[in-house]
Amino acid sequence: MASPQPVDIPSSILIIGSGVFGLATVYSLCKNPLFKDTRITLVDRQPFPTPDGSSIDSSRIVRADYASPPYARLATLAQTHWRTTFAPSYYHETGLCITASGPEQKYVPSSLANVQALGTDRVEVLTSSDDIRRICGLEGGAPGSGNTGYVNWSSGWADAEGSMRWLRGEVEKLKRVEFVTATVSQLLIDHTTQTVSGARIKNNSSTSTTTLTADLTILAAGAWTPSLLDLRGIATATGQVLVYLPISATEQTALQSHPTLLNLSTGLFMIPPSNRLLKVARHGHGYTNPTTIPHPESPSGDAITVSLPYTHIDNPSQSVPLEGQRSTRTFLEQIHPSLATRPFAKSRICWYTDTRSGDFLISYHPQYKGLFVATGGAGHAFKFLPVIGDSIVECVLGRTPEDFKGKWEWPAERVPEESWEGDGSRGGPVGMVLSEEIAKTTSKL
Ligand SMILES: Cc1cc2nc3c(=O)[nH]c(=O)nc-3n(C[C@H](O)[C@H](O)[C@H](O)COP(=O)(O)OP(=O)(O)OC[C@H]3O[C@@H](n4cnc5c(N)ncnc54)[C@H](O)[C@@H]3O)c2cc1C
Numbered sequence: 001m002a003s004p005q006p007v008d009i010p011s012s013i014l015i016i017g018s019g020v021f022g023l024a025t026v027y028s029l030c031k032n033p034l035f036k037d038t039r040i041t042l043v044d045r046q047p048f049p050t051p052d053g054s055s056i057d058s059s060r061i062v063r064a065d066y067a068s069p070p071y072a073r074l075a076t077l078a079q080t081h082w083r084t085t086f087a088p089s090y091y092h093e094t095g096l097c098i099t100a101s102g103p104e105q106k107y108v109p110s111s112l113a114n115v116q117a118l119g120t121d122r123v124e125v126l127t128s129s130d131d132i133r134r135i136c137g138l139e140g141g142a143p144g145s146g147n148t149g150y151v152n153w154s155s156g157w158a159d160a161e162g163s164m165r166w167l168r169g170e171v172e173k174l175k176r177v178e179f180v181t182a183t184v185s186q187l188l189i190d191h192t193t194q195t196v197s198g199a200r201i202k203n204n205s206s207t208s209t210t211t212l213t214a215d216l217t218i219l220a221a222g223a224w225t226p227s228l229l230d231l232r233g234i235a236t237a238t239g240q241v242l243v244y245l246p247i248s249a250t251e252q253t254a255l256q257s258h259p260t261l262l263n264l265s266t267g268l269f270m271i272p273p274s275n276r277l278l279k280v281a282r283h284g285h286g287y288t289n290p291t292t293i294p295h296p297e298s299p300s301g302d303a304i305t306v307s308l309p310y311t312h313i314d315n316p317s318q319s320v321p322l323e324g325q326r327s328t329r330t331f332l333e334q335i336h337p338s339l340a341t342r343p344f345a346k347s348r349i350c351w352y353t354d355t356r357s358g359d360f361l362i363s364y365h366p367q368y369k370g371l372f373v374a375t376g377g378a379g380h381a382f383k384f385l386p387v388i389g390d391s392i393v394e395c396v397l398g399r400t401p402e403d404f405k406g407k408w409e410w411p412a413e414r415v416p417e418e419s420w421e422g423d424g425s426r427g428g429p430v431g432m433v434l435s436e437e438i439a440k441t442t443s444k445l
Helices: 020-031 069-082 107-117 129-136 160-174 222-227 249-255 322-335 382-396 434-444
Strands: 012-016 039-044 060-062 096-100 123-126 148-152 156-158 177-181 183-190 195-202 209-213 216-219 235-246 260-263 268-274 277-282 290-294 303-307 346-355 361-364 371-375
Touching: 012 020, 012 195, 012 209, 020 039, 020 160, 020 371, 020 382, 060 069, 060 382, 069 107, 069 382, 096 107, 096 129, 107 123, 107 148, 123 129, 156 160, 156 382, 160 177, 160 382, 183 209, 195 216, 216 382, 222 235, 222 303, 222 346, 222 371, 235 303, 235 322, 249 268, 249 277, 268 322, 277 322, 322 434, 361 382, 371 382
Parallel strands: 012 039, 012 216, 039 177, 096 260, 216 371
Antiparallel strands: 060 156, 096 148, 123 148, 183 195, 195 209, 235 277, 235 346, 260 268, 268 277, 290 303, 361 371
């Protein structure tokens, strides 16, 4: 567990990463009178909006449908903001249909029990693939649709890029933040005093390096965080499959008011289309990308191997491996056969920052003074955009919400990744390595 640290208000804070965790934290710091005299700097390796960031996409599911009550509570609070003052034009409450092939998928009944306990009367239990087909407006059905589940009409989805742009606009209006576009190459760690005093940055347009110093550094670099801090056994990057199909205006009209279909037995899901693009994705165990790097904390530079993102910024011709393309095609053949052979408009690998239990990591570092970590989105943090910044600032102030104590704090032990249980929501294949799947794809072309 992280040792409690004094919570003097820092005179300067450096936030690394401008995704959900970083940008929401910056917004909350700017609005909190306790930080009115604090100098706030936000650095990101890409100009906003980060083209390969996990927070930037056409859509993200917004749901209180959680097997874990604290997340169901916090998501319910977030939804009150989505429905009213927080980027409301980017939020669409068209429902979420969560399904499974059979009773071995335990997340669905736990999540149903939690949303029913929250008192919504907008939940319908579905007991057959015909029910699911009718509710979701599918052409086909099982096995892609699943056989059991429920629809929650109080859930929806948000235009992720649109709402991140909205939030960035709100932050800019406050005129409190210095924005820097540069890649952090290292944290500034003084090993004698065990203190972090900021970060070393590489200027993206030259080879020069310089430093950004601060009393408190908040590391929120998403799936890249393990390149800046040793998170082995705590958090890791997994690549997830996303494909987008071009559709006609008529097809969009037919599909856009139906709920999102999320089959937790396979992890495959389809979000209602927008801008004539239909997104199909897999909430799965993902691909790892083992990468050997100098130990980010060790002055002697020993090497460690960690999974890190590999994106279309690293390789502009990157596409989803054949295995992933096939799984989305099979899903479409089953639920919407008329779309199944249509060429994709684009495909993308998007990176989760996975943790052992699917809990976020929002904590002071147990060893280094002046370092706070806000990451571990584990494929489900986007919906919390309206509230996660306030939660992070509460944790910075030493006031972790009661129901998240023991979940968000630095874990007591590091557990080998092959033993992680996750939150029980993932479907699809396990143990895939991205380079191996790319090699299989290349050999078949
Ligand atoms: C395919 C996919 C589907 C998802 N679906 C959902 C969903 O339906 N609902 C939901 O609630 N959540 C969903 N999520 C999860 C959610 O999107 C993420 O949990 C959240 O966006 C993570 O935000 P972040 O701030 O941790 O990461 P990011 O948005 O990736 O931000 C990290 C930032 O750090 C920057 N950075 C990295 N390294 C450095 C460096 N060295 N120097 C400077 N800057 C650096 C990056 O450029 C980036 O901008 C999904 C995620 C993915 C990938």
